Amino acid sequence: MTRFAHSVSALRSSEIRDLMSLATSPNIISFSGGMPGNELFPLDMIDNVYQSLTEKEKQIAMQYGPTNGLPILLESLSGYLEKKGLPIKKNRLMITTGSLQAINILAKAFVDPGDNILVETPSFIGALSAFRSYEANLISVPLKGNGIDIEQLKLKLETTHPKPKFLYFAPNFHNPAGIIYSEEVKLQMIELLTDKDIPLIEDDVYSDLYFYEEDVPKMKNIKTIDPEGIDVCFTGSFSKILGPGLRLGWMLVPEHIYQKCELIKQSIDACSPSFSQVIADKFIRSGYIYEYTDNVRLEYKKRGLAMIEALEKHLPNYVSFEKPRGGFYIWLHLPQGTDSTLILKKAIEKGVVFVTGKTFDPDGVKNDYMRVSFCNTDVDVINKGIPIVADAIREVCG
Amino acid sequence: MTRFAHSVSALRSSEIRDLMSLATSPNIISFSGGMPGNELFPLDMIDNVYQSLTEKEKQIAMQYGPTNGLPILLESLSGYLEKKGLPIKKNRLMITTGSLQAINILAKAFVDPGDNILVETPSFIGALSAFRSYEANLISVPLKGNGIDIEQLKLKLETTHPKPKFLYFAPNFHNPAGIIYSEEVKLQMIELLTDKDIPLIEDDVYSDLYFYEEDVPKMKNIKTIDPEGIDVCFTGSFSKILGPGLRLGWMLVPEHIYQKCELIKQSIDACSPSFSQVIADKFIRSGYIYEYTDNVRLEYKKRGLAMIEALEKHLPNYVSFEKPRGGFYIWLHLPQGTDSTLILKKAIEKGVVFVTGKTFDPDGVKNDYMRVSFCNTDVDVINKGIPIVADAIREVCG
Numbered sequence: 001m002t003r004f005a006h007s008v009s010a011l012r013s014s015e016i017r018d019l020m021s022l023a024t025s026p027n028i029i030s031f032s033g034g035m036p037g038n039e040l041f042p043l044d045m046i047d048n049v050y051q052s053l054t055e056k057e058k059q060i061a062m063q064y065g066p067t068n069g070l071p072i073l074l075e076s077l078s079g080y081l082e083k084k085g086l087p088i089k090k091n092r093l094m095i096t097t098g099s100l101q102a103i104n105i106l107a108k109a110f111v112d113p114g115d116n117i118l119v120e121t122p123s124f125i126g127a128l129s130a131f132r133s134y135e136a137n138l139i140s141v142p143l144k145g146n147g148i149d150i151e152q153l154k155l156k157l158e159t160t161h162p163k164p165k166f167l168y169f170a171p172n173f174h175n176p177a178g179i180i181y182s183e184e185v186k187l188q189m190i191e192l193l194t195d196k197d198i199p200l201i202e203d204d205v206y207s208d209l210y211f212y213e214e215d216v217p218k219m220k221n222i223k224t225i226d227p228e229g230i231d232v233c234f235t236g237s238f239s240k241i242l243g244p245g246l247r248l249g250w251m252l253v254p255e256h257i258y259q260k261c262e263l264i265k266q267s268i269d270a271c272s273p274s275f276s277q278v279i280a281d282k283f284i285r286s287g288y289i290y291e292y293t294d295n296v297r298l299e300y301k302k303r304g305l306a307m308i309e310a311l312e313k314h315l316p317n318y319v320s321f322e323k324p325r326g327g328f329y330i331w332l333h334l335p336q337g338t339d340s341t342l343i344l345k346k347a348i349e350k351g352v353v354f355v356t357g358k359t360f361d362p363d364g365v366k367n368d369y370m371r372v373s374f375c376n377t378d379v380d381v382i383n384k385g386i387p388i389v390a391d392a393i394r395e396v397c398g
Numbered sequence: 399m400t401r402f403a404h405s406v407s408a409l410r411s412s413e414i415r416d417l418m419s420l421a422t423s424p425n426i427i428s429f430s431g432g433m434p435g436n437e438l439f440p441l442d443m444i445d446n447v448y449q450s451l452t453e454k455e456k457q458i459a460m461q462y463g464p465t466n467g468l469p470i471l472l473e474s475l476s477g478y479l480e481k482k483g484l485p486i487k488k489n490r491l492m493i494t495t496g497s498l499q500a501i502n503i504l505a506k507a508f509v510d511p512g513d514n515i516l517v518e519t520p521s522f523i524g525a526l527s528a529f530r531s532y533e534a535n536l537i538s539v540p541l542k543g544n545g546i547d548i549e550q551l552k553l554k555l556e557t558t559h560p561k562p563k564f565l566y567f568a569p570n571f572h573n574p575a576g577i578i579y580s581e582e583v584k585l586q587m588i589e590l591l592t593d594k595d596i597p598l599i600e601d602d603v604y605s606d607l608y609f610y611e612e613d614v615p616k617m618k619n620i621k622t623i624d625p626e627g628i629d630v631c632f633t634g635s636f637s638k639i640l641g642p643g644l645r646l647g648w649m650l651v652p653e654h655i656y657q658k659c660e661l662i663k664q665s666i667d668a669c670s671p672s673f674s675q676v677i678a679d680k681f682i683r684s685g686y687i688y689e690y691t692d693n694v695r696l697e698y699k700k701r702g703l704a705m706i707e708a709l710e711k712h713l714p715n716y717v718s719f720e721k722p723r724g725g726f727y728i729w730l731h732l733p734q735g736t737d738s739t740l741i742l743k744k745a746i747e748k749g750v751v752f753v754t755g756k757t758f759d760p761d762g763v764k765n766d767y768m769r770v771s772f773c774n775t776d777v778d779v780i781n782k783g784i785p786i787v788a789d790a791i792r793e794v795c796g
Contacts, residue, residue, distance in 0.1 A: 041460040043453060050448055055441060062439040062641030097495055097645070097667040104666050108531075113511075129665040133506075243460030245672030247495070267527040268502050269495040273671045274643030 029385035031354045031372040034175060034328055039378075040299060041243050042283075042292045049282040061278040067266045069095025069250075070277045076284040077250060085224040086234065092258035096265065097272045099205055099237035099249030103168070104130040105268065106201055106233050106251065109260045110165040111136045118156060118167040118198075120148055122331070122360030122369065124175045127168055127203065139164060140362040143177050145322050147185030154192060166199045166233075172219045173206035173327025176360045176371035180325060183218050190227045199231035199257070205249075208241050208293045210326035211301040223252060233257060238280055240328075241293050246276035300328070300375060303382060307374040310386035316394055328375035333368070335397055340370040346392035352385045427783035429752045429770040432573060432726055437776075438697060439641050440681075440690045447680040459676040465664045467493025467648075468675045474682040475648060483622040484632065490656035494663065495670045497603055497635035497647030501566070502528040503666065504599055504631050504649065507658045508563040509534045516554060516565040516596075518546055520729070520758030520767065522573045525566055525601065537562060538760040541575050543720050545583030552590060564597045564631075570617045571604035571725025574758045574769035578723060581616050588625045597629035597655070603647075606639050606691045608724035609699040621650060631655060636678055638726075639691050644674035698726070698773060701780060705772040708784035714792055726773035731766070733795055738768040744790035750783045 053061070060070065068074070073095060078088045096102040103126070111117065113135035119128065121140040131138060139160050142149045148169060157164075167189075171181040193200065202223050210216060223234035237249040253261065265271075283289050307330060308323050320333045334340060340356040347354065357369030372389065374382060451459070458468065466472070471493060476486045494500040501524070509515065511533035517526065519538040529536060537558050540547045546567060555562075565587075569579040591598065600621050608614060621632035635647040651659065663669075681687050705728060706721050718731045732738060738754040745752065755767030770787065772780060 035462050038457040038461055041457055043456045043460070046456065046460070058441045058444065059436040059439055060643070062441070062444070062643040063436060064433050064637075064642045097671075100665070101667045126665070126668065133662065133665040239462075243673075244462045245458070245460040247667060247669070247671040264531065267498070267524070267531040268666065269499045269645060270524065271645070273495075273645040273674055275641075275674055275677075276671055279673075 027351065028348070029352045029381055029388070030376060031352065031374070031385060031389070033373060033376050035244060035376055036240065036296070037299075037376045037378070040296055042288065045283065045286075045288040045292060046279065049279055049286065049288070052282060052286075053278065057278055061275040063274055065271045065274040065277065067271050068262055069093070069272065070274060070281065073277045073281040073284075076281050080284050080289065081236075081252065085220065086252060087223065087226045088252070090226060091234075091252050092255055094251050094253070094258060094261060094265065095272050095277060096235075096249045096251060097269055098239065098244070098247045099203065099235045100126045100130065101265075101268070101272075102235040102249050102251040103127045103201065103203060104133075105261045105264045106166070106235070106253075106257075107131050107134050107136065108264050109257065110199070116160050116162060116164045118153070118160070118164045119362050120169055120174075120177075121362055121366070122176050122357065123168070123362055124170060124203065125359055128360075128362055131168070136165070138362040143174065143179065145179055147171070147179070147181035148189065150185060150188045150192070153189070157192060157196070157198075163196075164198055166201050167193070168201040168203065170203045170205075171207075171221060172204055173209060173324060173329070175206070175327070176329050176355070176369075177322070177331045178324035178327055178329045179322050180215065180219060183220070186220075186222050186225075190222065190225065190230065194227060194229040196230075199233055201233045201235065203235045205235075205237040205240055206327040209297055209300050209328070211297070211304060212325055215325055231257060241289060241296075242280060242283055246273070246280060248272060248276050248280050300326070303374040303377070303379060304330075306379040306382045307372065307386060310383055311372075311390075314387045314390035316390065316397065318397065319393060328373050330372050330374065332370050332372065334370065334393065336368055338368040338397055340367050342396045343370065343392050346395050347389055350388045350392060352388045352392070354389065425749065426746070427750045427779055427786070428774060429750065429772070429783060429787070431771060431774050433642060433774055434638065434694070435697075435774045435776070438694055440686065443681065443684075443686040443690060444677065447677055447684065447686070450680060450684075451676065455676055459673040461672055463669045463672040463675065465669050466660055467491070467670065468672060468679065471675045471679040471682075474679050478682050478687065479634075479650065483618065484650060485621065485624045486650070488624060489632075489650050490653055492649050492651070492656060492659060492663065493670050493675060494633075494647045494649060495667055496637065496642070496645045497601065497633045498524045498528065499663075499666070499670075500633040500647050500649040501525045501599065501601060502531075503659045503662045504564070504633070504651075504655075505529050505532050505534065506662050507655065508597070514558050514560060514562040516551070516558070516562045517760050518567055518572075518575075519760055519764070520574050520755065521566070521760055522568060522601065523757055526758075526760055529566070534563070536760040541572065541577065543577055545569070545577070545579035546587065548583060548586045548590070551587070555590060555594070555596075561594075562596055564599050565591070566599040566601065568601045568603075569605075569619060570602055571607060571722060571727070573604070573725070574727050574753070574767075575720070575729045576722035576725060576727045577720050578613065578617060581618070584618075584620050584623075588620065588623065588628065592625060592627040594628075597631055599631045599633065601633045603633075603635040603638055604725040607695055607698050607726070609695070609702060610723055613723055629655060639687060639694075640678060640681055644671070644678060646670060646674050646678050698724070701772040701775070701777060702728075704777040704780045705770065705784060708781055709770075709788075712785045712788035714788065714795065716795065717791060726771050728770050728772065730768050730770065732768065732791065734766055736766040736795055738765050740794045741768065741790050744793050745787055748786045748790060750786045750790070752787065
């Protein structure tokens with residue numbers, strides 16, 4: 001067995017697995033998952049898409065495709081991303097088996113065991129697992145309400161030797177923090193990183209799920225700016241705007257990075273599922289993707305606002321949070337030093353599950369936060385479950 | 399960039415990519431690919447499967463699933479494999495994104511950079527790429543007509559220090575060699591490896607595609623024997639018995655290896671496509687899988703026998719080959735020292751493509767072999783293309 005196979009990640013991942021299995025028990029209210037509600041999938045649209053497939057398209061769906069993705073989907077997805085302002089022509093697009101695979105491939109391209117990389121605290125557990133699996137040394141930089149803490153980032157850049165191999169961040173409706181990066185923070189990041197030979201991995205899977213149209217301009221990606229002197233690797237996913245069961249994501253990266261990534265993908269799974277790709281292509285070309293994201297955006301807004309309201313009503317006043325303006329998550333800040341695992345245990349006894357703070361801590365320690373998701377429960381369930389969460393917090397924190 | 403990203407694999411893989419792109423050009427006859435013919439996919443069956451899906455099943459298809467696979471598919475696939483004699487109950491089954499991913503995950507579980515592993519010469523290029531991507535040191539053992547060369551294997555086991563992390567082999571209708579391992583060779587392998595703490599990776603994706611029912615008993619897997627004192631990791635795939643576009647494979651491995659592999663898969667792509675898994679499950683439960691493999695088995699036999707006949711008729715007598723008894727491939731042995739790349743160039747000028755021998759050589763050197771595939775061309779095309787291959791060989795070898 002390799003060093004990795006003996007590493008501590010094992011423990012952490014089994015804890016998550018246990019939580020996830022609880023979360024799918026029918027008798028428990030789950031604020032833990034990051035998956036869309038089953039009832040929200042566009043099944044009628046998928047039916048129409050399937051019915052519209054020609055024999056030739058079905059053959060393509062059943063066959064191997066190119067490692068970087070089916071040409072039809074690369075074309076339609078390019079159009080979709082270009083409309084959002086992403087610099088398709090100056091970069092290369094690759095279809096991946098979920099955006100987690102895109103992050104995993106980038107990690108493999110950049111990280112040798114022991115290499116330093118920069119990540120946010122808190123950060124997406126999937127990315128942390130991928131980075132740990134390549135034995136990266138995670139250097140964490142705190143998040144604030146408007147994005148990464150620029151002073152801390154500056155400090156880490158000055159004090160981290162050897163120089164970090166990249167900075168991984170999620171600018172919009174952060175998982176788990178729920179925040180949006182401000183334009184100012186993004187501009188400061190660009191200033192700090194220009195000509196430093198430290199690429200950015202910009203992971204943006206929730207940005208279509210905004211509650212307020214007015215936020216769209218300020219959610220502009222650093223990749224959209226594509227600043228000179230920084231290699232920005234942009235990753236995205238169909239999981240939140242179509243369905244995670246298709247396992248389709250993408251990366252949009254500079255040519256020289258793309259070349260390495262294609263080679264790596266070739267040895268990981270040869271290509272992403274053609275069947276899924278044919279469906280996703282039609283979903284874009286038919287325009288369903290716009291209709292569907294308009295629909296779910298409204299539904300997630302309803303759920304998110306209901307959860308904010310319930311939290312404001314029921315939480316003790318020593319618990320604070322940034323109100324999300326989109327996405328799936330609310331990140332609760334408990335009194336300093338609280339062990340949210342104790343709260344989780346109480347909550348599970350009462351029939352509610354969420355995710356503890358340390359799960360998202362690159363160092364696996366800081367536990368005075370907790371994440372509640374509003375994506376996978378309707379308003380009634382939210383109104384039933386949040387008072388229980390509040391009770392569990394009170395029982396532990398007094 | 400990592401050491402891997404700078405490695406020689408880059409060159410080899412781009413050569414393959416170039417060949418593959420030629421192979422898909424409409425004006426060229428391709429004996430190069432390892433994919434089923436487009437016209438052979440069970441599209442009507444897939445239509446019926448899709449039409450039979452309930453709303454709930456479609457929701458499952460669109461949602462994340464457990465890392466190790468959807469419970470329904472694990473159940474139906476277990477039944478399918480158990481019927482073949484595989485020891486389901488004593489092992490753990492995991493669904494992977496193609497069998498290449500299963501091999502990749504096992505490589506990650508076992509290999510630290512510089513570790514020795516044992517592979518056949520020739521060997522499946524996908525596996526070699528995966529092993530190289532983890533910087534394994536490939537120790538090659540020659541193949542004979544009845545399986546791995548036991549004397550050579552014995553020698554390598556005695557002389558390889560540190561001890562190899564595993565032996566990777568493909569017992570049935572080998573890619574590219576086309577051969578079946580004899581029972582005797584398998585028993586000798588077991589004898590050599592018992593209590594040596596060197597696991598086997600037994601890659602068996604072609605065994606359903608036999609030409610002769612009488613061969614089935616002797617194709618029994620080492621995993622089916624599941625000998626005491628050897629950890630046998632068995633990998634398989636839906637690619638040849640349903641469609642590679644679904645990207646579904648599996649591994650059947652001992653519990654302690656499974657635990658590491660599940661953790662690794664979690665960070666690679668979280669789970670394999672649920673959409674594909676729901677379809678594959680129904681394909682098994684409906685019994686279509688048996689009907690379909692019966693059909694394609696006959697068709698591949700027709701093609702294989704036609705290619706054997708054409709080769710026997712047209713090849714110069716200094717080219718020899720083992721007649722395949724199933725699978726997709728024929729492995730031509732050219733006069734010693736021949737550079738099959740020269741033959742390939744001639745053949746491409748004449749409108750036919752195949753794969754050169756060195757592609758499958760772990761050391762990337764030995765080129766006096768070439769692989770012709772009969773899976774993806776019908777009998778007429780075979781009869782048109784093989785004389786051209788023979789001409790190209792004559793032009794180079796005289």
